[in-house]
Amino acid sequence: MTQPLAGKQILIVEDEPVFRSVLESWLASMGAETTLAGDGIDAMEKMSRLQPDLMICDIAMPRMNGLKLVEFLRSQGNQLPILVISATENMGDIAKALRLGVQDVLLKPVKDVNRLREAVFSCLYPTMFNSRVEEEERLFEDWDALVSNPSAAAKLLQELQPPVQQTISHCRINYRQLVSADKPGLVLDIAPLSDKDLAFYCLDVTRAGENGVLAALLLRALFNGLLQEQLAHEGQRLPELGSLLKQVNQLLRQANLPGQFPLLVGYYHSGIKNLILVSAGLNGTLNTGDHQIQINNGVPLGTLGDTYLNQISQRSDSWQCQIWGAGGRLRLMLSAE
Numbered sequence: 001m002t003q004p005l006a007g008k009q010i011l012i013v014e015d016e017p018v019f020r021s022v023l024e025s026w027l028a029s030m031g032a033e034t035t036l037a038g039d040g041i042d043a044m045e046k047m048s049r050l051q052p053d054l055m056i057c058d059i060a061m062p063r064m065n066g067l068k069l070v071e072f073l074r075s076q077g078n079q080l081p082i083l084v085i086s087a088t089e090n091m092g093d094i095a096k097a098l099r100l101g102v103q104d105v106l107l108k109p110v111k112d113v114n115r116l117r118e119a120v121f122s123c124l125y126p127t128m129f130n131s132r133v134e135e136e137e138r139l140f141e142d143w144d145a146l147v148s149n150p151s152a153a154a155k156l157l158q159e160l161q162p163p164v165q166q167t168i169s170h171c172r173i174n175y176r177q178l179v180s181a182d183k184p185g186l187v188l189d190i191a192p193l194s195d196k197d198l199a200f201y202c203l204d205v206t207r208a209g210e211n212g213v214l215a216a217l218l219l220r221a222l223f224n225g226l227l228q229e230q231l232a233h234e235g236q237r238l239p240e241l242g243s244l245l246k247q248v249n250q251l252l253r254q255a256n257l258p259g260q261f262p263l264l265v266g267y268y269h270s271g272i273k274n275l276i277l278v279s280a281g282l283n284g285t286l287n288t289g290d291h292q293i294q295i296n297n298g299v300p301l302g303t304l305g306d307t308y309l310n311q312i313s314q315r316s317d318s319w320q321c322q323i324w325g326a327g328g329r330l331r332l333m334l335s336a337e
Contacts, residue, residue: 003031008124009050011035013043013057013066014085019108023056023085026113027120040064044072052080054123059086059093067093070100075169077194079228081123085110091156098221099191101228150210157205157216162190167337169198170270175332185327187216191224197269199227204282206327207300208259215257215302219248227267241265241278242309249280249301260300262325270336275319278311282325288316297325 010032014020024034035050037043039061059066070082084097087108094105103123110116147153165174169192177186190200203219205212226247230239245265252261262281268274277286281300286293296310317336322329 004121005124006031008032008054009035009052011037011043011046011050011052011055013037013040013055013061013069015039015058015061038062040066040069040072043069054081054083054120056083056085056120059084059088059097067096067100070097070102074100074224075192075195083119083123092159095156095160095217095221099189099224101225147214150213153210153213153217157187157213157220160189160220162188166190168192169195169268170337171198171268172335172337173198173333175330177331178329186323186325186330188330188332189220189223193224193228193231196271197267199224199265199267200332201263201265202282202323202330202332204262204325204327206325208257208261208302211257211259212261214255215252215259215261218251218255218257219263222251223248238269238274238276238313239267241267241276242311245278245280245301245309252302257302259302261302262297262300264295264323266321266332268334273315273317273336274313275316275334276311276313277321278309280309282323284324285322286312286314287320287322288314289318290316 005027008031010027012020012023012034014023015038020036024036027034035046035052037046041064043055043057057066057069066084066086073080082102084102084105085108086093086105088094097105104119106116106119167173168190173190175188177188185204185206187203187205188200190198192198201219201223203216205216208215226244227239230244245263248263260281264277264279264282264284267276277284277295279295280298283297284295286295291314293312293314295312298310319334321332323332324330
C-alpha cells in the first residue's frame, strides 16, 4: 500500500476525542507519525521535545485556544506549516488565523475527504501542488457571504481594527485616526513577524467603494504570509517592499476587484532600529525628531498594470508617521523599548 506521508511527523491539537481519534487513524493509514495534544499548552509542551512537519489544530480549546497558539508560534519566528480545522462560524476568527499565516482553514464537519487530503498534502509538499495565488483565490472564494453582503463586510472590517495602544516586537505603538465614524476610510493593520520585527499597512478603502472593503479583508488575510515569504527569500536582508506591493497588486486583479487602492506599507526592525515605508497612492510625513521626511503618494494599486512606488528607509528608535488620503488622516507613533 502506498503511504505518501511516511516519515512525516504531524502534531494534532484537538480537544474533541472522537474527531482527534478519527484524524489520527486517517493520517496513520497514510504512513504519518502522529502526536496528540488536547490544547495549546499541551501542544507547546509536546513541541519542546519534537519538531513536527505539520500541525493540525482546532480554534476553540480550553486553557489556550488555537489562535493564541498560532500567534505565539509566529511571534517566535516559527514557520511550521499549520492547518486549522474548526467548527467556528466567526469570520473574524478565520480572518485572524489566515492573517497569522496558517496555510489553510477547513470547517467542521469535514465532509470532503479529498479536500482534506489536498490541504494536508499542500502543507507538506507545497511545490507539488497549486501555486500560492490559486490557494489565495480559493480562500477568497470562501467569503462569498461577505461579497454579497457589503454591510456585513464593512462591519467585520471595523471589528478587526487593531487596538489603539499595544506593545509588540519590543515596540510601544499607538495611533490616532480621523475618519468618518459611520463608514470605513483609512484601514490600519499592525502585526508582529517575530520578537524583533513587525509590519503594518494603511489602506484607503473609499476610492473603490465596496471593492475597497473586500480588498482590505483580502489584504488582511494574506499580508503576513506574503511578507514572511519575502523575508524567507531575503535571508538576513531587509524585505523588498516594492516587490510585495506588486504581488498585492496582482492578487487584487486575480480576485476580480477593480478600482483604485491607495496603500502605504511599513516594516520596522526593533533590533537595528530601521524603518522602511513604501507608498502607492497615500501621502505621508515621517518625523524622527531629528528629521522630517515627506513621502510622495505615488500611484494607487489597481490603477495601472505596473506599480509606481515611493520608498524611504530611515533608522530611528522613535518616530511618528502621518498618513492621509481621501479617506481621512491617521497618525501612527512607535517607540522601541
